[in-house]
Structure formats: C-alpha cells, structure tokens
Amino acid sequence: MNSFFRMRRVTKEFGGLKAVSDFSLAIERSELVGLIGPNGAGKTTVFNMITGRLRPTMGDIFWKGKNITRLHTHLIAAGGIARTFQNIKLFGDMSVLENVMVSFHSSIDSWFLSAMLGLPKHRREEKRIREQSIAYLEEAGLAHLCFEKAQNLPYGLQRKLEITRALATGPDLLLLDEPAAGMNPMEKIELASFVTQVRERRGIAILLIEHDMKFVMSICERIKVMDYGLSIAEGSPDQIRSDPEVIRAYLGGPGDTASG
Amino acid sequence: MSAKWKFCLNIAALSALFGLLYLFSRYGSGYQIRILTNIAIFITLAVSYNLVNGVCGLLHLGPNGFIAVGAYTSALLSMTPAEKELNFILEHLVWPISVIHVPFLVSLIAAGAVAALFAFVISFPVLRVRGDYLAIVTFGFGEVVRVLCNACQSVTNGPLGLKGLHPYTNLWWSWGVAVLAVIVIQRLIDSNYGLAMKAIREDETAAMAMGVDPSRRLLVAFMVSAFFSGVAGGLLAHLITTISPGVFTFVLTFNLLIMIVVGGLGSTTGAIIGAVLFTWGGEALRIVERPMDIGIFTIPGIPGMRMVIFSLILMLVILFARNGILGRWELNWDFLASKFARLRRTDTPL
Amino acid sequence: MRTTLLLQQLINGVSLGSLYALIAIGYTMVYGILRLINFAHGDLLMVSPYAAIYGIALFSLPWFLTFPLAIISTGAIGILLDRAAYKPLRQAPRISLLISAIGASFLMENLALVIVGGVPKPFPRPDFFNHVIRAGHLHIQVLTIYSPLITLVLVFGLLYIVFKTRVGKAMRAASWDFEATRLMGINLDSIIALTFLLGSSLAAAGGIMWAMKYPQINPFMGVIPGLKAFIAAVLGGIGNIVGAVIGGFLLGVFEILIVALLPGLADYRDAFAFLLLIGILLFRPTGIMGERSAH
Numbered sequence: 012m013n014s015f016f017r018m019r020r021v022t023k024e025f026g027g028l029k030a031v032s033d034f035s036l037a038i039e040r041s042e043l044v045g046l047i048g049p050n051g052a053g054k055t056t057v058f059n060m061i062t063g064r065l066r067p068t069m070g071d072i073f074w075k076g077k078n079i080t081r082l083h084t085h086l087i088a089a090g091g092i093a094r095t096f097q098n099i100k101l102f103g104d105m106s107v108l109e110n111v112m113v114s115f116h117s118s119i120d121s122w123f124l125s126a127m128l129g130l131p132k133h134r135r136e137e138k139r140i141r142e143q144s145i146a147y148l149e150e151a152g153l154a155h156l157c158f159e160k161a162q163n164l165p166y167g168l169q170r171k172l173e174i175t176r177a178l179a180t181g182p183d184l185l186l187l188d189e190p191a192a193g194m195n196p197m198e199k200i201e202l203a204s205f206v207t208q209v210r211e212r213r214g215i216a217i218l219l220i221e222h223d224m225k226f227v228m229s230i231c232e233r234i235k236v237m238d239y240g241l242s243i244a245e246g247s248p249d250q251i252r253s254d255p256e257v258i259r260a261y262l263g264g265p266g267d268t269a270s271g
Numbered sequence: 272m273s274a275k276w277k278f279c280l281n282i283a284a285l286s287a288l289f290g291l292l293y294l295f296s297r298y299g300s301g302y303q304i305r306i307l308t309n310i311a312i313f314i315t316l317a318v319s320y321n322l323v324n325g326v327c328g329l330l331h332l333g334p335n336g337f338i339a340v341g342a343y344t345s346a347l348l349s350m351t352p353a354e355k356e357l358n359f360i361l362e363h364l365v366w367p368i369s370v371i372h373v374p375f376l377v378s379l380i381a382a383g384a385v386a387a388l389f390a391f392v393i394s395f396p397v398l399r400v401r402g403d404y405l406a407i408v409t410f411g412f413g414e415v416v417r418v419l420c421n422a423c424q425s426v427t428n429g430p431l432g433l434k435g436l437h438p439y440t441n442l443w444w445s446w447g448v449a450v451l452a453v454i455v456i457q458r459l460i461d462s463n464y465g466l467a468m469k470a471i472r473e474d475e476t477a478a479m480a481m482g483v484d485p486s487r488r489l490l491v492a493f494m495v496s497a498f499f500s501g502v503a504g505g506l507l508a509h510l511i512t513t514i515s516p517g518v519f520t521f522v523l524t525f526n527l528l529i530m531i532v533v534g535g536l537g538s539t540t541g542a543i544i545g546a547v548l549f550t551w552g553g554e555a556l557r558i559v560e561r562p563m564d565i566g567i568f569t570i571p572g573i574p575g576m577r578m579v580i581f582s583l584i585l586m587l588v589i590l591f592a593r594n595g596i597l598g599r600w601e602l603n604w605d606f607l608a609s610k611f612a613r614l615r616r617t618d619t620p621l
Numbered sequence: 622m623r624t625t626l627l628l629q630q631l632i633n634g635v636s637l638g639s640l641y642a643l644i645a646i647g648y649t650m651v652y653g654i655l656r657l658i659n660f661a662h663g664d665l666l667m668v669s670p671y672a673a674i675y676g677i678a679l680f681s682l683p684w685f686l687t688f689p690l691a692i693i694s695t696g697a698i699g700i701l702l703d704r705a706a707y708k709p710l711r712q713a714p715r716i717s718l719l720i721s722a723i724g725a726s727f728l729m730e731n732l733a734l735v736i737v738g739g740v741p742k743p744f745p746r747p748d749f750f751n752h753v754i755r756a757g758h759l760h761i762q763v764l765t766i767y768s769p770l771i772t773l774v775l776v777f778g779l780l781y782i783v784f785k786t787r788v789g790k791a792m793r794a795a796s797w798d799f800e801a802t803r804l805m806g807i808n809l810d811s812i813i814a815l816t817f818l819l820g821s822s823l824a825a826a827g828g829i830m831w832a833m834k835y836p837q838i839n840p841f842m843g844v845i846p847g848l849k850a851f852i853a854a855v856l857g858g859i860g861n862i863v864g865a866v867i868g869g870f871l872l873g874v875f876e877i878l879i880v881a882l883l884p885g886l887a888d889y890r891d892a893f894a895f896l897l898l899i900g901i902l903l904f905r906p907t908g909i910m911g912e913r914s915a916h
Contacts, residue, residue: 062480064476064479064480083479083484084476084479084480085479085480085482085483085484085485086484088479088480088481088482089482093480093481094480096476096477096480100474100476100477100480101473101474101477102469102470102473102474102477102478103473103474104469104473104599105466105469105470105473109466109469112463112466113463113466113467113470113478113481113483114481114482115463116463116464116466116467116470116481116482116483117481117482117483117484118482119463119464123459123462123464123491123495126458126459126462126463126464127455127456127458127459127462127495128455128458129458133462136463137462137463140463176481177480177481180481180482324716328716330716330719330720332723396899396902396903399902399903400902400906402715403656403658403715403719404902404906406658406719407658407851407855407898407902408898408899408902411895411896411898411899412895412899414848414891414892414895415892415895415896418889418891418892418895419892422889422892522727525723525727528720528723532720536716573735574734574735574739575731575732575734575735575739575840576731576735578727578730578731578734579728579731579732579735581727582724582725582727582728582731583728585720585723585724585727586706586721586724586725586728589710589717589720589721589724590706590709590710590721593713593717
C-alpha cells in the first residue's frame with residue numbers, strides 16, 4: 012500500500028443491517044477531505060471503525076503501511092490518528108489545560124514509580140508536557156482560559172478545545188466529526204480558517220464530516236458522499252455540486268443546504 | 272503560591288504533626304493513643320481506596336479482601352515459629368511459612384507486595400468490565416478471600432484466626448505509613464498518570480481516543496491501592512493483635528465507603544477528613560451501644576445502633592449532599608491561601 | 622443406594638433452587654427497568670418472616686392469613702425502599718445509586734437488629750408443611766416438594782401479568798426504553814412501583830419458605846441467599862425473568878450437587894457461587910438467556 016491512509020472495501024453490519032457497505036477511501040499526506048451525506052448515512056460509523064471503536068465486519072484499514080483494522084483505539088491514537096466527536100466529549104470536570112495535557116500521556120517515558128517518588132526525570136517530563144500544552148492552547152487562542160473547567164466554556168470554545176486536544180496528540184491524520192455543528196456563521200468562518208491553518212502549519216491530513224455544505228465546499232479539496240452506507244460519489248467540490256446522484260440523495264435540493 | 276513556600280509549609284505542618292504525636296506518646300492515655308493509631312491506619316486505607324473509587328471512578332467493593340491478605344501475610348511472617356506452633360492446633364502450618372520469621376518492617380512490605388500481587392491477578396477479570404459488573408466482581412473477590420481464609424486451615428488457621436501477635440504498631444509506624452501513603456498517592460494523582468485516570472473517569476472513550484490505555488492505567492491505580500491496603504492490614508493486625516476472617520467482612524468495605532463518600536469522592540484530603548471523622552465519631556458513638564446513666568435514668572445500650580446511624584449518614588449524604596464535604600476539591604495550601612486572600616480583601620480599611 | 626441419595630440431593634437442589642428463583646426475579650425485574658442492582662433486595666427475605674412472626678404473636682391470626690399479609694406488607698416495603706432510596710437519584714450517576722442501595726441494605730439489616738435483637742428466633746412451621754414423605758429409601762420433607770410447586774405457580778402468575786396484561790406490556794416497554802415509555806404518557810412511577818411490589822412480594826414468599834426450611838431467623842439471614850439469588854439472575858441473563866428462574870434452579874442444583882459429590886469442599890460452598898459469577902462475567906456476561914449485552 013503506497014497510500015498514506017487507505018480503507019479498502021470496509022463493511023459494518025449490525026445484525027442484518029448494513030450500516031456501511033463496501034466503503035473505500037484513500038487519503039494522502041496533508042489532504043483535506045470532506046465526508047458528507049444525509050443523516051444516518053454511516054459517516055460516524057466510518058470514523059468509529061477507523062479509530063477502533065467499532066470493528067469492521069469485512070474489509071481492511073491501512074495506515075502508513077500497517078493494517079490497523081483490529082488494533083485497539085489507544086494504539087491507533089498513539090500511531091497518529093486523532094479525532095473529535097459529534098457530541099463533544101471533553102473531560103468536563105477537568106481544566107482546559109488538563110484536557111490538553113492528557114493527550115501527551117502516551118508519550119510519557121518515565122514509570123509511575125518515578126512519578127510517585129518525585130524523581131527528576133519525571134519532573135522534567137511534566138514540565139515539558141505543561142509547556143507544550145500551553146503552547147498548543149496559545150495557538151488556539153485559549154491560553155487565557157487554562158484553569159477554567161472545560162464544561163464551563165461556551166459551546167464554540169469547547170469545540171475548539173476538543174480540536175486542540177486532538178492536535179496535542181501529534182497526529183498525522185485528524186478526524187473531525189461535525190466540528191461546525193451548532194455554530195453561528197461568524198464562528199464557522201473562524202473555524203474554517205483554524206482548520207486550514209492547522210493543515211498548512213503542521214501538514215496534517217484532515218478528514219471531516221459536516222452537514223454545512225458551504226463550510227465543506229469552501230475548505231475541502233476532495234469530497235466523498237455517502238448515502239445508506241454506500242459511497243455514491245467522490246470528487247472536487249465542483250464535481251460534487253453538480254453530481255445528479257448527490258442531488259437525488261439530498262432530496263432534490265441544490266448543494267446549498269441550510270447549516271445543520 | 273510558589274513551590275518553595277508550599278514545601279516550607281508542608282515541612283512545618285509535618286513537624287507540627289510529629290510534635291503533637293510525640294506529646295501524645297508521652298502524656299496521652301492508652302485510649303487516646305489507640306484512637307490516634309486507628310485514625311492513621313484508616314487514613315491510609317481511605318486515601319488508597321479513594322484512588323480507585325474517587326479518582327478512577329470505579330466502584331471497587333473488595334478492599335476488605337486486600338486488607339485481609341495483607342494482615343495475614345504480615346502476621347504469618349512476623350510470628351516466631353514457636354508462636355505459630357501455638358496457634359495452629361488443628362492443622363499444622365504449611366512449610367516454609369512455618370519457619371520464616373522476619374522483622375516487622377519486612378513483614379509490612381511483604382504484606383503490601385502480596386496484596387498488590389493479588390490485585391494483579393484479579394485485574395484480568397475485574398478490568399474487563401465496568402460499572403455494576405465491576406462492583407460485583409470486586410465484591411465477589413472480597414468474599415472469596417474471606418471464605419478462603421476460613422477454609423484454608425493449614426495457611427490461615429481457619430475460623431480460629433491468629434492470636435498473640437506482637438503489638439508492634441504504635442503511633443510512629445501508623446502515622447509514618449499514613450504520611451508516606453498520602454504523599455506518594457497524591458504525587459501519583461498530580462502527575463500525568465493521575466490525569467489519565469481522571470480522564471478515564473470523565474470519559475473513557477475520549478481518553479482512549481487520546482492515546483490512554485485504560486487497562487494499564489487502572490491497573491496501576493488498582494495495584495498501588497492494594498499495596499497500601501495490604502500494608503495497612505499488616506498495621507491493623509499488629510494493633511488488634513488478633514485476627515480472624517470475621518474482621519475482614521464487607522462491613523469493613525462499607526466503612527471505607529462511608530469515609531470517602533462523606534469526605535468527598537475524588538478528594539484525598541476529603542478521604543482524610545472522612546477517615547478522621549468516622550474513626551473518631553465511631554468511637555464516640557460507641558456510647559449509644561452501652562447503657563448510659565443520665566441522672567436517675569439509665570438508657571439501655573442498643574447494639575447495632577451505631578451501624579444504623581452510619582447507614583443513615585451514608586444515605587443522607589448520597590441522597591442530599593452527593594459531593595460530600597469537599598467534593599473533588601482539595602484542602603491544600605493554594606485553597607487556603609485563596610480563602611485567606613479573600614478574607615483580607617474584605618477587611619474594612621481603617 | 623447411591624442413586625437414591627443422588628435423587629434425594631437432586632430434589633433438595635431443585636427445592637433450594639426454587640427459592641433462589643423467586644428472589645432472583647426481583648433483582649432481574651428491577652435491573653431491567655432501572656438498570657440498578659438492588660443490593661437491599663435480599664434483605665426483604667428477612668423482613669417477611671419477621672412480619673409473619675409478629676403478625677402471629679400480635680394478632681393471633683392463623684398462618685394462612687399471616688403469611689399472605691406478611692408477603693404483601695413486605696411488597697409494600699419494597700415500594701417504600703424505591704421511593705426513599707432510589708427515586709431521588711433517578712438522574713444521578715450510577716455510582717450514587719449503587720452506594721444508596723448498599724446503604725439501604727445495611728440500614729435495613731441493622732434496623733432489624735436494633736428492633737428484634739440479635740438472638741435468632743425460631744420460626745413456626747405449620748403442620749401443613751410438616752409431614753415427611755417416605756418413598757422407598759427416600760425421606761423428603763413435604764415442604765421440599767411444595768416449594769418448587771408454589772414457585773412455579775407464582776412464576777406463571779407473574780409471567781401472565783407481564784406478557785398478557787396491559788400493565789405488563791408497559792413494564793416491558795419501560796425496560797426497553799425508559800424515556801420513550803414516559804413520552805407515551807405511561808405513568809412511569811406507577812410502573813416502577815408495581816415492579817418493586819411484584820419483585821419484593823415474590824422475594825417475601827421465598828423468605829417465608831426459607832424460614833420454614835431453615836427455621837431460625839436472624840436479621841442477617843438475607844445476605845448470603847440474596848447474593849446467590851443475584852448470581853442466579855446474572856447466570857440466567859440479568860433483565861430476563863425466565864432467565865432468572867432458570868438461573869435460580871440451576872444454581873440450587875449446582876450448589877447441592879457440588880457439596881454432595883465433593884463433601885471435602887463443603888467449606889468452599891459459598892465461594893463456588895462467586896467463582897461461578899466471575900466465570901460468567903468473563904465468558905458469557907449476557908447469561909443463558911442473553912437478552913441484553915453487558916452495558
């Protein structure tokens with residue numbers, strides 16, 4: 012496999028129901044790909060299979076040459092694939108800073124014993140983690156809220172925090188599940204520039220699920236469309252906009268659906 | 272508050288504590304010393320129990336099993352072969368335990384190690400499940416240990432238990448272990464390991480997606496907690512000098528549960544407060560179980576009343592004040608400093 | 622000779638199992654609707670015999686009146702238990718509910734201790750239950766035969782209610798989807814109360830039969846049988862009524878046969894039940910009837 016990331020003919024069945032059928036997708040380094048489709052099309056199921064939360068019934072997923080289809084979630088995360096969730100899953104009772112610091116956990120070298128004994132090696136690591144976390148938060152413009160409880164943040168900032176937290180794991184592929192949901196137009200513009208900046212600055216590939224067509228069309232280079240678990244179209248934003256299958260899937264409406 | 276300040280304050284507090292203990296050891300009554308020793312042991316137990324239940328968010332109902340394992344290990348190792356002969360009248364103690372005799376400190380460390388080993392072994396079934404199932408499996412483990420203590424005559428002397436243990440445990444041992452436990456466990460909680468555990472408590476799925484391996488992290492908490500429970504068990508054994516399976520029933524777990532819930536599930540200082548209140552209060556409440564003379568009336572003692580009151584307290588707390596006294600806050604120097612600062616700010620200027 | 626012994630033990634096992642089954646049903650019904658392990662359920666086993674004794678002592682009623690009255694009043698106590706200890710916590714995290722259940726259990730046991738004292742009381746066994754049947758080399762207490770029969774009658778009655786009546790349908794709906802049932806205008810509180818009433822009454826009936834079988838009652842007599850009944854419920858598939866019954870009978874037979882075939886391990890009797898539990902949770906957490914996956 013010479014693709015950076017590749018899903019090959021992945022299927023997920025629940026009992027008799029095929030949530031995802033014969034789904035294939037390839038992503039290259041630094042690509043910004045959108046995954047769209049009506050509700051229930053199976054998009055989040057695809058995400059869950061990539062990150063190991065669900066096991067595919069059939070098919071394979073390849074990442075940097077390795078087959079990760081049956082790998083545990085935390086190993087996939089440590090291997091460079093990070094994600095955000097449709098319903099924000101922050102560590103609510105923990106502070107903003109602590110939320111980001113968790114992402115460094117898999118990179119810790121020192122033993123828990125050295126943590127308990129307060130050894131210098133551990134102290135140095137803790138310091139490094141703290142500094143790097145603050146750096147990430149500064150980039151996202153959240154550093155002034157370091158010590159606030161994550162659940163106290165306004166909605167838009169919570170989403171941003173979730174993305175920052177995922178970025179702190181140092182991924183090469185970032186999965187964003189409806190990052191613009193519930194945002195007003197101003198926030199969406201800001202989010203769009205944030206996402207493109209992340210891609211530019213760090214060269215991370217991004218796969219994002221979204222319902223807001225304008226958002227998707229404006230930043231994605233390539234778009235894949237799903238309906239009823241099947242992939243029905245793939246191409247550039249212009250191609251997708253005029254694809255008859257896509258138009259039919261969205262019940263005859265033009266590409267511009269109202270933000271969801 | 273800077274780290275240097277905190278360090279100085281900690282040293283000062285510890286010195287005050289040990290100074291106080293010294294005074295009690297010289298001038299206090301036997302009764303007072305015993306209560307203080309008890310308090311220290313339960314502080315160790317509560318703080319290590321809080322690590323699993325409060326910080327990790329698991330409902331672990333089997334600490335009595337680990338305490339029993341530690342108690343028996345420590346007792347069996349610290350008794351001389353002659354003393355063991357005296358105890359094991361029905362069935363002989365199995366070799367090589369029958370001939371081993373080690374100093375108290377070694378027996379305590381062994382107690383912790385064996386308990387941690389037990390934790391490691393049962394972690395395989397326990398950490399595969401969560402929630403109610405985890406509660407039941409750990410509860411089952413506690414019961415299995417108790418039954419084994421009863422049944423394995425040649426190792427534990429069965430229902431007769433072990434008598435005549437040397438009263439090694441004193442103020443210094445118990446408080447020394449308590450202070451060590453609090454420092455070490457709090458360091459773990461404050462480290463990135465502790466963050467991972469809290470993350471698992473908050474949202475395990477998200478924690479996994481950020482690279483945290485729940486089984487390995489929870490195992491650390493489980494084993495550390497078991498270690499200190501085992502050591503505390505050893506201390507307990509050499510305080511009450513007689514142990515039997517009946518000492519380590521689910522009631523012991525229930526008491527620990529009350530301590531950490533009332534103190535605040537997730538707070539180390541809360542666990543300490545809960546332990547102090549409960550141990551001291553438990554002693555104070557003993558009076559309701561003995562007949563009381565008030566003037567010309569004699570109120571008869573009511574056995575079981577203590578547990579009724581404790582159960583009521585637990586239920587009232589969980590129903591109306593779920594966060595306990597401290598919730599997840601810690602009563603540390605930063606907290607006190609901020610309160611002090613607020614007080615100073617509200618002083619009316621002259 | 623050995624076969625008669627085996628047969629005798631088998632009958633004992635079935636009889637014991639029928640009692641476990643009655644108690645297990647209560648656990649499974651409450652778990653099905655509230656997803657709660659009602660730790661205090663086993664203690665209801667203890668409440669009905671005491672209620673019966675006091676009924677006989679205070680009101681001098683014949684057993685066939687006191688027993689049903691004791692059973693119904695224990696059922697009412699079950700509803701009270703829910704109202705006091707579980708209802709206020711409907712929206713609370715699960716750990717709070719479990720702690721409340723444990724607290725309620727200890728409270729009931731020690732309250733009983735305070736009220737009736739720690740000395741075990743003898744339980745009167747009415748003559749109706751006192752015969753011994755002899756068949757060849759078999760000696761069987763008539764109670765041993767009656768227990769499974771009474772159990773089956775009660776179970777069929779319950780299954781009728783659950784599967785053939787409207788309230789039963791509401792109960793089943795509530796155990797599938799709590800919120801949706803509420804949205805359909807069904808009074809969830811009444812359904813929950815009914816669940817507790819039925820489950821607790823069955824446990825109470827089991828308690829009275831237990832007291833007749835082992836006629837020394839004490840405030841803590843419900844602890845171990847309650848735990849074993851819970852294990853039986855898990856064995857059968859927690860949330861599934863038929864599973865609970867099957868689990869109960871299986872556990873009873875298993876327990877008696879193990880002790881009969883390997884008398885040297887009699888001391889480990891209780892531990893076996895827990896090891897069985899751990900085994901189920903490891904290998905087949907959904908139990909025999911496997912209706913729900915382990916959440």
